[in-house]
Amino acid sequence: MLTFIFRRLLIATGLIFVISLISFFMITLAPGSPYPWGELNPKISPQVKEAFRKKFHLDRSLPEQYWLNMRDLFSGRLKSIKDERPVLERIGERLPATLMLNVYAICVSLVFGLVWGVWAAQRAGTWPDVVSSVASFALIALPGFWIAYLILIGLVKHASVPVLGTQSYGILFPNMLSMGLDRIWHIVLPGTILALGGIAVQSRFIRATVLEAMREDYIRTARAKGLPEESVFYKHALRNAIRPLITGIGSLLPALIGGSLIIETIFAYPGMGRLGYEAVLERDYPTLVAINFIAAALILLGNLLADILYAVVDPRVRLE
């Protein structure tokens, strides 16, 4: 088991560097000026420009820039072009909020996806199953921002429910409990909308793997042994069918982090996604590099976690 983890970690480290190369490559080779002023603005003296270039390493060769950027990133010295604050600090402020939102969304996706998928598998071929299949595609086809807006219109206009940010402003809460609930509400609404597609995708996978497992030979053996049908289903089939739940941890994460950008913007939720969006508009390269890197690293971590969980669940993997 330990060798398994160690090997995975090695691969992960290799991947991180490929990732960092990719993000650096994209960002620096793109046209577009990083300067916070116009290229040809005559008011800015050449010395100031030169000093700026030196400061952000823009005068060095590309490989050197890469090395320097990475060094600064890891040592925390990398500074945002926009306001000179350390990039890691800016991200650090926003990261917990995004993490909470995304972890919530993943949990919702996995749990509801499992329940729905099992429900559909047990009714495979019947009308409820067909309707449920269409419904799952409907959730995937829904543009996230559209449904978010529709819900916003409904809630804000017709029900006056506060939805933006991480907490409701201007309201005094009598105690910790109701304040906590308010905070949770502010995660639940955007998080659930974020998770809609994930729930649908997971339910489809689970349905497929459950049906596949039920066709396997060992199910016939279990029945031949005289086991009651619930045992056959929940103990023998389901244990083999939860693979998508685990790989889901790894594969849902990239989609969610990307999607959370839109959701965070709509709900004025102060997360890393919004920070990235602002950085893109302002051409703030250091922040962009850092965010891409951290997002990819998080996802890599998620994949690693999924791999380990997979080994826990399937003895064939852990004993190879």
Next chain:
Amino acid sequence: MNTPTQDQPAVADSPVRRVLRDFFRKPIALISVFVIAVFCLTALITGLCALGGIYFPYDPNATDLANKLRPPSMAHWLGTDNLGRDVLTRMLNGSYVSLTVGFVAMTVSLLIGVVVGAVSGYFGGWIDNVLMRIVDALLCFPSFFLILTAVALLGPNIWIIIVVIGLLSWTGTSRLVRAEFLTLRETEYVRAARALGQRTPKIIFRHILPNAFAPIFVTAVVGIPEAILIEAGLSFINLGVQPPQATWGNIITDGKSYLLDAWWLIVFPGMAIFLAALAFYLAGDALREAADTRSERK
């Protein structure tokens, strides 16, 4: 388990015909294809007309501030936007943009994915390792984020958007194609072809690809709504096709400031995106079921 004996002779059937027959048997498939056809036809007609300078029912860019933000009425079936432009016309105009992005971006992604997957799956070895590591690394990125970064840096031109979406969506296809090639490479007829000394490209194109065609085609159909949804997302954050050209996404974006008062600016374009995407997904799924020879009918 032994298969039961059969009393009737099997009817000879071309596989393509059988798949099509099974596909069109499903009511969902029929409805989806109908919806897709409606969307594609309107997009085609509107697009061709636009090339010729004809617009209907109104000019999509004609502002009419006296009539701004009108709800749906007889004169303006889907209402007007904040500049008094007719929403229906803008939506018709947006349809060919959205659908073109969908089709072309999917094609780009499909081509790259098929080539990478085929090379990886057929040759194996270190080529496969390197390619798949790159795929793994790319998959770690939040792809929407990458796309938006790329588009922001390169400029929101429709062709750039198409290429970028295509360049960052091929990973799923490549894995699928690779899996197919890995299996098909070991089949008897491929081995026979190699033993006979046939050259590699010929083997790939004549023997393997036709058999991998079904899953590739299904991926293509499903790739279209994905691209449409990404484009809509990009438009939403102002990084999609730029105004004044309408797309379904940017009608919503323009309307978001009037969210609470002009619901028609959000509902209709979003409905269009939703229905188009849903139709493609359902059609793709029905196709996949019809083409699936391995699983039993339930």
Next chain:
Amino acid sequence: MKNLLEIHDLSINFETREGTVHAVKNVSLSMQPGASLAIVGESGSGKSVTALSLTRLLPVPPAKYVSGDVFFEGQSIRRMNPDKLREVRGGGIAYIFQEPSTSLNPVYSIRSQIGEAIRLHRPEVTDVDAEIVRWLDAVGIVDPAKRMHDYPHQLSGGMQQRAMIAMALSCQPKLLVADEPTTALDVTIQAQILAELKRLRSEFGMGLILITHNFAIIRGLCERVAVMYRGEIVEYGETASILRSPQHPYTKALIACIPKLGSRSRRLQTIGEALPA
């Protein structure tokens, strides 16, 4: 003495996309307690379907019981209530299947799977682990106390099959149905497993139904044989006499297919008609 098993005029159809398939047509058999019967035929002859129908293990659509019945110790299987049927499954009639590697659940250990069976059919057993060791040992698995913690994929094909036999026998069934138990195994292992079955039969005295397409392996193991062709029994009787003088042309062809050492003909005998698989 009541018959252990009686099959009366059993007919089973399968409803498939291409039409109705008459898998089993008017099959009748009977067995005494402790007897051994072989059902021989090619793929598609209906032998496995017959075997699975003994405890209603066939998926009921697409399978359909058209007529006839199976009687186990005098009780009707078709009319049995589900709880009693589950007791018969494993406790009365136990199975071993062709592919041991896929017939065992890959995520549970051998100990867990055999233990499950023992706890279900013999709740009076207090030390289940000891019982598992006893049975693994009985089927010839070396170092059973250690091996029972293994997972199926850690065992060789032959050992997997032995483990399945142990699992089947640990419930102390009156009848063991072996559906092509050695087809998926190496020829040398085949001989070992068959010898094992023979030994266990004489030691524990359970009835045995052996399903196979290979006439060669039933000699010495099964007293009676039923030859099936396209869903019907074409010949039925004592193994020794059938092997000596087969009556039905199909039986003759099957027996002639057995390659004999020292025979002078250069061509191997085949059966002309191909059955739709």
